[in-house]
Amino acid sequence: MKLMDKNGRLFGKISVIDVVVVLVVLVMAAALYVKNTSLSHTSTRVTNTPITYQVTAYNVRQYVADAVQEGDLVYDQDYSTGGTLGAIQSIEVQPSGKLTELYDGTVVSAPAQDSVNLVLTIQGEGLISEGRYQLNRIYDLGINASRNFYTPYAQFTGTVTSIG
Secondary structure, X not given: OOOEOOOOEEOOOEEHHHHHHHHHHHHHHHHHHHHHHOOOOOXXXXXXXXXXXXXXXXEEEHHHHHHOOOOOEXXXXXXXXXXXXXXXXXXXXXXXXXXEEOOOOOEEEEEEEEEEEEEEEEEEEEEEEOOEEEXXXXXXXXXXOEEEEEOOOOEEEEEEEEEO
């Protein structure tokens, strides 16, 4: 008995094209199963966890600080497709300063006019696994990361100072 007959059928019964189509369907079904059950950031069985973190924005103009309000949703300018990064829970306004060199060569922090430091406590949702924090399952959050954040009424550069 021949493996393939003159019509291109295996063992004279099934077409080679049919076998290839069945194999492709099986591989796609296996990939979909692994994606939805095994990978934590795409699994439908893993629930989001609340993540609270602080962002400090240094030397922000006073009018920007006035535009940031508790309850505002925070976004990242570079990752706008991922949705919100959370809502502002509290705002702490601190005096800002700039390093200035004096005539005698010493460097001091001099008060900056019309600017403040903002410490924002933000709560979002995401995954916590193996020491990694991922907001909305895609946005990696790390301490000392400096990003361009924005709210509906303000835009500023902030540094993530704590996660907890």
